[in-house]
Amino acid sequence: MKYIDEYRSPELVRGLLQKINGRAAELPKQITVMEVCGSHTTAISRFGIRRLLPDNIRLISGPGCPVCVSAIEDIDQALWLAAQPNLIFTSYGDLLRVPGSYGNSLEKIRAAGAQIKTVHSALDAVALARANPEHKVLFMGIGFETTSPTVAAAVLQANKLKITNFFIYCCHKLMPPVMHTLLDEKEVAIDGFLCPGHVSTIIGAQAYDFIIKTNRAAVVTGFEPVDILEGISLILEQLISGVTEVKIQYQRGVNKEGNQKARAVMNEVFKPATVNWRGLGEIPESGLVLNEKFAAFDIHRHFSIPDITSQANPACRCGEVLSGRIEPHDCDLFGTACTPTKPFGPCMVSNEGSCAVFFRYPNPAQEAKPGRYQHENQCRKKHS
Numbered sequence: 321m322k323y324i325d326e327y328r329s330p331e332l333v334r335g336l337l338q339k340i341n342g343r344a345a346e347l348p349k350q351i352t353v354m355e356v357c358g359s360h361t362t363a364i365s366r367f368g369i370r371r372l373l374p375d376n377i378r379l380i381s382g383p384g385c386p387v388c389v390s391a392i393e394d395i396d397q398a399l400w401l402a403a404q405p406n407l408i409f410t411s412y413g414d415l416l417r418v419p420g421s422y423g424n425s426l427e428k429i430r431a432a433g434a435q436i437k438t439v440h441s442a443l444d445a446v447a448l449a450r451a452n453p454e455h456k457v458l459f460m461g462i463g464f465e466t467t468s469p470t471v472a473a474a475v476l477q478a479n480k481l482k483i484t485n486f487f488i489y490c491c492h493k494l495m496p497p498v499m500h501t502l503l504d505e506k507e508v509a510i511d512g513f514l515c516p517g518h519v520s521t522i523i524g525a526q527a528y529d530f531i532i533k534t535n536r537a538a539v540v541t542g543f544e545p546v547d548i549l550e551g552i553s554l555i556l557e558q559l560i561s562g563v564t565e566v567k568i569q570y571q572r573g574v575n576k577e578g579n580q581k582a583r584a585v586m587n588e589v590f591k592p593a594t595v596n597w598r599g600l601g602e603i604p605e606s607g608l609v610l611n612e613k614f615a616a617f618d619i620h621r622h623f624s625i626p627d628i629t630s631q632a633n634p635a636c637r638c639g640e641v642l643s644g645r646i647e648p649h650d651c652d653l654f655g656t657a658c659t660p661t662k663p664f665g666p667c668m669v670s671n672e673g674s675c676a677v678f679f680r681y682p683n684p685a686q687e688a689k690p691g692r693y694q695h696e697n698q699c700r701k702k703h704s
Protein backbone atom coordinates (compact mmCIF):
# COMPACT_ATOMS: atom_id res chain seq x y z
CA MET A 321 0.00 0.00 0.00
CA LYS A 322 2.86 2.33 0.88
CA TYR A 323 4.24 1.71 -2.59
CA ILE A 324 1.01 2.77 -4.32
CA ASP A 325 0.63 5.83 -2.06
CA GLU A 326 4.11 6.93 -2.93
CA TYR A 327 3.47 6.90 -6.68
CA ARG A 328 -0.03 8.39 -6.41
CA SER A 329 0.79 11.05 -3.86
CA PRO A 330 -1.34 14.20 -4.48
CA GLU A 331 1.52 16.42 -3.27
CA LEU A 332 3.97 14.88 -5.71
CA VAL A 333 1.40 15.07 -8.52
CA ARG A 334 0.74 18.75 -7.78
CA GLY A 335 4.47 19.50 -7.69
CA LEU A 336 5.06 17.74 -11.02
CA LEU A 337 2.13 19.53 -12.65
CA GLN A 338 3.56 22.83 -11.52
CA LYS A 339 6.88 21.90 -13.06
CA ILE A 340 5.22 20.75 -16.29
CA ASN A 341 3.18 23.95 -16.58
CA GLY A 342 6.29 26.05 -16.05
CA ARG A 343 8.22 24.12 -18.67
CA ALA A 344 5.28 24.08 -21.11
CA ALA A 345 5.24 27.89 -21.01
CA GLU A 346 8.77 27.85 -22.42
CA LEU A 347 7.85 25.65 -25.40
CA PRO A 348 7.85 27.47 -28.73
CA LYS A 349 5.09 25.23 -30.19
CA GLN A 350 2.63 22.48 -29.38
CA ILE A 351 4.46 19.21 -28.87
CA THR A 352 3.34 15.64 -29.45
CA VAL A 353 4.42 12.85 -27.13
CA MET A 354 3.65 9.25 -28.06
CA GLU A 355 3.39 6.26 -25.78
CA VAL A 356 3.83 2.81 -27.30
CA CYS A 357 2.74 0.57 -24.48
CA GLY A 358 -0.81 -0.62 -23.80
CA SER A 359 -0.26 -0.29 -20.06
CA HIS A 360 0.73 3.38 -20.52
CA THR A 361 -2.35 3.94 -22.72
CA THR A 362 -4.49 2.51 -19.94
CA ALA A 363 -2.80 4.40 -17.11
CA ILE A 364 -2.92 7.77 -18.94
CA SER A 365 -6.69 7.47 -19.48
CA ARG A 366 -7.45 5.83 -16.15
CA PHE A 367 -5.76 8.59 -14.15
CA GLY A 368 -7.06 11.38 -16.42
CA ILE A 369 -3.52 12.56 -17.20
CA ARG A 370 -4.52 14.22 -20.51
CA ARG A 371 -6.96 16.50 -18.75
CA LEU A 372 -4.28 17.68 -16.33
CA LEU A 373 -1.83 18.82 -18.97
CA PRO A 374 -1.53 22.24 -20.57
CA ASP A 375 -3.00 22.60 -24.09
CA ASN A 376 0.36 22.66 -25.85
CA ILE A 377 1.23 19.10 -24.77
CA ARG A 378 -0.54 16.46 -26.81
CA LEU A 379 -0.37 12.81 -25.78
CA ILE A 380 -1.04 10.23 -28.47
CA SER A 381 -1.06 6.45 -28.42
CA GLY A 382 0.95 4.28 -30.79
CA PRO A 383 1.17 0.55 -31.57
CA GLY A 384 1.51 -0.68 -27.99
CA CYS A 385 -1.22 -3.30 -27.88
CA PRO A 386 0.10 -6.70 -29.08
CA VAL A 387 -3.31 -8.03 -30.12
CA CYS A 388 -4.13 -4.85 -32.04
CA VAL A 389 -0.95 -4.76 -34.13
CA SER A 390 -1.41 -8.30 -35.44
CA ALA A 391 -2.18 -7.98 -39.15
CA ILE A 392 -5.54 -9.24 -40.38
CA GLU A 393 -3.63 -11.69 -42.62
CA ASP A 394 -2.18 -13.27 -39.46
CA ILE A 395 -5.64 -13.52 -37.90
CA ASP A 396 -7.01 -15.16 -41.05
CA GLN A 397 -4.18 -17.69 -41.11
CA ALA A 398 -4.84 -18.42 -37.43
CA LEU A 399 -8.51 -19.02 -38.26
CA TRP A 400 -7.54 -21.46 -41.00
CA LEU A 401 -5.09 -23.31 -38.74
CA ALA A 402 -7.53 -23.49 -35.83
CA ALA A 403 -10.08 -25.18 -38.09
CA GLN A 404 -7.73 -28.09 -38.97
CA PRO A 405 -8.71 -31.50 -37.65
CA ASN A 406 -6.71 -33.12 -34.90
CA LEU A 407 -5.21 -29.79 -33.88
CA ILE A 408 -5.58 -27.94 -30.58
CA PHE A 409 -5.09 -24.22 -31.08
CA THR A 410 -3.91 -22.23 -28.05
CA SER A 411 -3.26 -18.55 -27.42
CA TYR A 412 -4.01 -15.71 -25.01
CA GLY A 413 -7.67 -14.87 -24.35
CA ASP A 414 -7.82 -11.43 -26.01
CA LEU A 415 -6.93 -12.83 -29.39
CA LEU A 416 -10.03 -14.99 -29.59
CA ARG A 417 -12.41 -12.08 -30.13
CA VAL A 418 -10.36 -10.25 -32.79
CA PRO A 419 -12.39 -10.17 -36.01
CA GLY A 420 -10.74 -11.69 -39.06
CA SER A 421 -11.97 -11.11 -42.58
CA TYR A 422 -15.71 -11.22 -43.11
CA GLY A 423 -16.44 -10.98 -39.36
CA ASN A 424 -15.13 -14.41 -38.41
CA SER A 425 -13.21 -14.89 -35.17
CA LEU A 426 -11.52 -17.66 -33.20
CA GLU A 427 -14.32 -17.37 -30.66
CA LYS A 428 -16.93 -17.99 -33.36
CA ILE A 429 -15.20 -21.01 -34.84
CA ARG A 430 -14.67 -22.41 -31.33
CA ALA A 431 -18.43 -22.18 -30.84
CA ALA A 432 -18.76 -24.11 -34.10
CA GLY A 433 -16.58 -26.91 -32.75
CA ALA A 434 -12.91 -25.99 -33.32
CA GLN A 435 -10.56 -27.06 -30.50
CA ILE A 436 -9.34 -23.70 -29.20
CA LYS A 437 -8.03 -23.17 -25.69
CA THR A 438 -6.86 -20.04 -23.92
CA VAL A 439 -3.62 -20.38 -21.99
CA HIS A 440 -1.68 -18.10 -19.67
CA SER A 441 1.70 -18.94 -21.18
CA ALA A 442 3.31 -21.00 -23.92
CA LEU A 443 4.46 -23.43 -21.21
CA ASP A 444 0.79 -24.33 -20.64
CA ALA A 445 0.62 -25.27 -24.33
CA VAL A 446 3.73 -27.46 -23.94
CA ALA A 447 2.00 -29.24 -21.03
CA LEU A 448 -1.10 -29.67 -23.17
CA ALA A 449 1.00 -31.23 -25.94
CA ARG A 450 2.49 -33.73 -23.45
CA ALA A 451 -0.99 -34.63 -22.23
CA ASN A 452 -2.39 -35.02 -25.77
CA PRO A 453 0.24 -36.87 -27.82
CA GLU A 454 -2.33 -37.82 -30.47
CA HIS A 455 -3.00 -34.13 -31.25
CA LYS A 456 -0.90 -31.36 -32.74
CA VAL A 457 -0.88 -28.51 -30.21
CA LEU A 458 -0.29 -25.07 -31.70
CA PHE A 459 0.56 -21.94 -29.71
CA MET A 460 0.06 -18.60 -31.46
CA GLY A 461 2.68 -16.30 -29.99
CA ILE A 462 1.93 -12.58 -30.03
CA GLY A 463 3.48 -9.72 -28.11
CA PHE A 464 6.69 -7.75 -27.88
CA GLU A 465 10.04 -8.35 -26.21
CA THR A 466 8.30 -8.79 -22.85
CA THR A 467 6.58 -12.04 -23.83
CA SER A 468 8.87 -13.51 -26.49
CA PRO A 469 11.54 -14.74 -23.99
CA THR A 470 8.92 -16.90 -22.24
CA VAL A 471 7.82 -18.36 -25.58
CA ALA A 472 11.47 -19.02 -26.41
CA ALA A 473 11.81 -20.80 -23.05
CA ALA A 474 8.79 -22.97 -23.93
CA VAL A 475 10.41 -23.98 -27.23
CA LEU A 476 13.62 -24.86 -25.39
CA GLN A 477 11.66 -26.96 -22.93
CA ALA A 478 9.73 -28.78 -25.67
CA ASN A 479 13.04 -29.41 -27.44
CA LYS A 480 14.65 -30.75 -24.26
CA LEU A 481 11.68 -33.04 -23.58
CA LYS A 482 11.68 -34.17 -27.23
CA ILE A 483 8.02 -33.19 -27.65
CA THR A 484 7.18 -33.48 -31.32
CA ASN A 485 3.52 -32.41 -31.32
CA PHE A 486 4.05 -28.83 -30.05
CA PHE A 487 4.22 -26.02 -32.62
CA ILE A 488 4.50 -22.26 -32.74
CA TYR A 489 2.74 -19.78 -34.96
CA CYS A 490 5.13 -16.92 -34.33
CA CYS A 491 3.65 -13.42 -34.61
CA HIS A 492 6.00 -11.73 -32.15
CA LYS A 493 7.04 -8.19 -32.85
CA LEU A 494 9.93 -5.94 -31.88
CA MET A 495 9.45 -2.45 -30.50
CA PRO A 496 12.52 -0.41 -31.64
CA PRO A 497 11.99 -0.99 -35.41
CA VAL A 498 8.37 0.20 -35.29
CA MET A 499 9.36 3.27 -33.23
CA HIS A 500 11.99 3.97 -35.86
CA THR A 501 9.33 3.80 -38.57
CA LEU A 502 7.04 6.12 -36.62
CA LEU A 503 9.78 8.73 -36.40
CA ASP A 504 9.83 8.87 -40.20
CA GLU A 505 6.02 9.27 -40.43
CA LYS A 506 5.15 12.50 -42.20
CA GLU A 507 1.59 12.72 -40.87
CA VAL A 508 2.50 12.39 -37.21
CA ALA A 509 5.33 14.60 -35.99
CA ILE A 510 6.52 13.02 -32.75
CA ASP A 511 8.64 15.18 -30.44
CA GLY A 512 9.23 12.59 -27.79
CA PHE A 513 8.49 9.04 -26.71
CA LEU A 514 7.36 7.76 -23.35
CA CYS A 515 9.31 4.54 -23.90
CA PRO A 516 7.63 1.32 -22.75
CA GLY A 517 8.43 0.22 -19.20
CA HIS A 518 7.88 -3.53 -19.52
CA VAL A 519 9.62 -3.99 -22.89
CA SER A 520 12.56 -1.97 -21.57
CA THR A 521 13.12 -4.36 -18.66
CA ILE A 522 14.26 -6.80 -21.38
CA ILE A 523 15.89 -4.60 -24.04
CA GLY A 524 17.27 -1.88 -21.71
CA ALA A 525 17.29 1.88 -22.24
CA GLN A 526 20.23 1.67 -24.63
CA ALA A 527 17.88 0.26 -27.27
CA TYR A 528 16.44 3.76 -27.80
CA ASP A 529 19.66 5.58 -28.69
CA PHE A 530 18.39 5.91 -32.27
CA ILE A 531 15.61 8.23 -31.03
CA ILE A 532 17.90 10.86 -29.57
CA LYS A 533 20.01 10.83 -32.74
CA THR A 534 16.98 12.45 -34.42
CA ASN A 535 16.79 15.12 -31.67
CA ARG A 536 13.64 13.69 -30.20
CA ALA A 537 13.30 13.05 -26.49
CA ALA A 538 13.03 9.58 -24.94
CA VAL A 539 12.15 8.67 -21.37
CA VAL A 540 11.59 5.12 -20.15
CA THR A 541 8.62 5.57 -17.87
CA GLY A 542 6.68 3.63 -15.23
CA PHE A 543 2.92 3.24 -14.91
CA GLU A 544 1.74 5.24 -11.90
CA PRO A 545 0.58 8.87 -12.13
CA VAL A 546 3.81 10.20 -10.60
CA ASP A 547 5.84 8.11 -13.05
CA ILE A 548 3.98 9.35 -16.11
CA LEU A 549 4.02 13.01 -15.08
CA GLU A 550 7.71 12.81 -14.25
CA GLY A 551 8.31 11.15 -17.65
CA ILE A 552 6.52 14.03 -19.39
CA SER A 553 8.42 16.59 -17.33
CA LEU A 554 11.75 14.99 -18.33
CA ILE A 555 10.71 15.04 -21.99
CA LEU A 556 9.98 18.77 -21.72
CA GLU A 557 13.32 19.36 -20.04
CA GLN A 558 15.09 17.71 -22.98
CA LEU A 559 13.10 19.55 -25.63
CA ILE A 560 13.66 22.94 -24.00
CA SER A 561 17.38 22.45 -23.41
CA GLY A 562 17.91 20.85 -26.84
CA VAL A 563 20.02 18.17 -25.13
CA THR A 564 18.27 14.89 -25.80
CA GLU A 565 19.26 11.68 -24.03
CA VAL A 566 17.54 8.44 -23.13
CA LYS A 567 16.46 9.00 -19.53
CA ILE A 568 15.24 6.24 -17.26
CA GLN A 569 12.41 7.47 -15.07
CA TYR A 570 11.37 3.86 -14.29
CA GLN A 571 14.60 3.09 -12.43
CA ARG A 572 12.97 0.55 -10.14
CA GLY A 573 12.39 -1.73 -13.15
CA VAL A 574 14.79 -0.77 -15.93
CA ASN A 575 18.51 -0.30 -16.42
CA LYS A 576 20.61 0.59 -19.44
CA GLU A 577 21.50 -2.96 -20.47
CA GLY A 578 18.19 -4.75 -19.87
CA ASN A 579 17.86 -8.43 -19.06
CA GLN A 580 20.74 -10.07 -20.89
CA LYS A 581 19.73 -13.59 -19.87
CA ALA A 582 16.22 -13.17 -21.31
CA ARG A 583 17.66 -11.70 -24.51
CA ALA A 584 20.09 -14.60 -24.82
CA VAL A 585 17.19 -17.11 -24.63
CA MET A 586 15.24 -15.07 -27.18
CA ASN A 587 18.23 -14.87 -29.55
CA GLU A 588 18.90 -18.60 -29.25
CA VAL A 589 15.40 -19.48 -30.43
CA PHE A 590 14.36 -16.58 -32.67
CA LYS A 591 15.83 -14.31 -35.31
CA PRO A 592 14.50 -10.97 -36.63
CA ALA A 593 12.44 -10.92 -39.82
CA THR A 594 10.36 -8.50 -41.87
CA VAL A 595 6.76 -8.71 -40.71
CA ASN A 596 3.44 -7.05 -41.38
CA TRP A 597 1.88 -4.65 -38.82
CA ARG A 598 -1.73 -3.57 -38.85
CA GLY A 599 -1.87 -0.01 -40.09
CA LEU A 600 1.86 0.24 -40.70
CA GLY A 601 2.49 -2.49 -43.27
CA GLU A 602 5.74 -4.42 -43.60
CA ILE A 603 8.62 -3.20 -41.44
CA PRO A 604 12.09 -4.71 -41.93
CA GLU A 605 13.49 -6.76 -39.04
CA SER A 606 10.49 -5.87 -36.85
CA GLY A 607 9.31 -9.38 -35.98
CA LEU A 608 10.63 -12.75 -34.93
CA VAL A 609 10.75 -16.13 -36.65
CA LEU A 610 12.22 -19.39 -35.37
CA ASN A 611 15.91 -20.03 -35.96
CA GLU A 612 16.73 -22.94 -38.26
CA LYS A 613 17.78 -25.08 -35.27
CA PHE A 614 14.16 -24.94 -34.00
CA ALA A 615 12.40 -24.93 -37.37
CA ALA A 616 10.68 -28.24 -36.55
CA PHE A 617 8.47 -26.28 -34.14
CA ASP A 618 7.34 -23.89 -36.89
CA ILE A 619 3.74 -24.64 -37.83
CA HIS A 620 4.42 -23.46 -41.38
CA ARG A 621 6.66 -26.53 -41.85
CA HIS A 622 3.71 -28.80 -41.16
CA PHE A 623 0.85 -27.06 -42.96
CA SER A 624 0.73 -25.40 -46.29
CA ILE A 625 -1.64 -22.52 -45.61
CA PRO A 626 -3.61 -21.60 -48.75
CA ASP A 627 -3.67 -18.05 -50.11
CA ILE A 628 -6.39 -16.18 -48.25
CA THR A 629 -7.74 -12.87 -49.52
CA SER A 630 -7.89 -10.82 -46.34
CA GLN A 631 -10.28 -7.92 -46.03
CA ALA A 632 -10.47 -5.82 -42.85
CA ASN A 633 -13.76 -4.06 -42.18
CA PRO A 634 -13.32 -0.87 -44.27
CA ALA A 635 -15.22 1.21 -41.70
CA CYS A 636 -12.77 0.32 -38.91
CA ARG A 637 -9.89 2.78 -38.56
CA CYS A 638 -7.68 0.74 -36.23
CA GLY A 639 -4.71 1.14 -38.56
CA GLU A 640 -4.86 4.92 -38.18
CA VAL A 641 -5.44 4.69 -34.42
CA LEU A 642 -2.39 2.44 -34.03
CA SER A 643 -0.10 4.79 -35.89
CA GLY A 644 -1.32 7.87 -33.97
CA ARG A 645 -2.88 9.46 -37.07
CA ILE A 646 -6.30 9.65 -35.42
CA GLU A 647 -7.66 9.19 -31.93
CA PRO A 648 -10.36 6.59 -31.21
CA HIS A 649 -13.20 9.13 -30.98
CA ASP A 650 -12.33 10.31 -34.53
CA CYS A 651 -13.73 7.00 -35.80
CA ASP A 652 -17.44 7.33 -36.62
CA LEU A 653 -18.16 3.91 -35.13
CA PHE A 654 -16.50 4.61 -31.77
CA GLY A 655 -18.98 4.16 -28.94
CA THR A 656 -21.93 3.81 -31.31
CA ALA A 657 -21.74 0.75 -33.58
CA CYS A 658 -18.40 -0.33 -32.09
CA THR A 659 -18.25 -1.03 -28.35
CA PRO A 660 -16.40 -3.60 -26.22
CA THR A 661 -19.42 -5.92 -26.33
CA LYS A 662 -19.67 -5.58 -30.12
CA PRO A 663 -16.19 -4.72 -31.36
CA PHE A 664 -15.49 -4.00 -35.03
CA GLY A 665 -11.73 -4.01 -34.71
CA PRO A 666 -8.94 -5.27 -32.43
CA CYS A 667 -8.44 -1.86 -30.78
CA MET A 668 -11.88 -2.28 -29.18
CA VAL A 669 -11.32 -5.97 -28.34
CA SER A 670 -8.20 -5.92 -26.24
CA ASN A 671 -8.30 -4.38 -22.76
CA GLU A 672 -5.17 -2.48 -23.72
CA GLY A 673 -6.45 -1.39 -27.15
CA SER A 674 -6.77 2.40 -27.47
CA CYS A 675 -10.45 2.29 -28.46
CA ALA A 676 -11.39 0.05 -25.53
CA VAL A 677 -9.36 2.20 -23.14
CA PHE A 678 -10.96 5.45 -24.40
CA PHE A 679 -14.37 3.80 -24.10
CA ARG A 680 -13.71 2.61 -20.56
CA TYR A 681 -12.35 5.95 -19.35
CA PRO A 682 -14.23 8.58 -21.38
CA ASN A 683 -12.87 12.08 -21.58
CA PRO A 684 -15.93 14.40 -21.60
CA ALA A 685 -14.06 16.94 -23.74
CA GLN A 686 -13.75 14.45 -26.58
CA GLU A 687 -17.05 12.60 -26.85
CA ALA A 688 -19.68 14.95 -28.17
CA LYS A 689 -21.19 12.54 -30.71
CA PRO A 690 -24.88 11.72 -30.10
CA GLY A 691 -25.65 8.07 -29.52
CA ARG A 692 -22.21 7.23 -28.20
CA TYR A 693 -22.28 4.67 -25.43
CA GLN A 694 -26.08 4.35 -25.93
CA HIS A 695 -25.99 0.67 -26.83
CA GLU A 696 -23.60 -0.14 -23.98
CA ASN A 697 -25.63 1.88 -21.49
CA GLN A 698 -28.78 0.05 -22.53
CA CYS A 699 -27.01 -3.28 -21.98
CA ARG A 700 -25.72 -2.14 -18.58
CA LYS A 701 -29.23 -1.12 -17.53
CA LYS A 702 -30.67 -4.40 -18.78
CA HIS A 703 -28.19 -6.47 -16.80
CA SER A 704 -28.14 -4.35 -13.64
Ligand code: SF4
Pocket residue numbers: 635636637638641648651652653654655658659663664665666667668669675
Ligand atom coordinates in the same frame (compact mmCIF):
# COMPACT_ATOMS: atom_id res chain seq x y z
S1 SF4 B 1 -13.79 2.44 -32.71
FE1 SF4 B 1 -14.01 0.35 -33.45
S2 SF4 B 1 -14.28 0.54 -35.64
FE2 SF4 B 1 -13.38 2.45 -34.90
S3 SF4 B 1 -11.19 2.20 -35.06
FE3 SF4 B 1 -11.74 1.57 -33.01
S4 SF4 B 1 -12.04 -0.66 -33.18
FE4 SF4 B 1 -12.10 0.15 -35.27
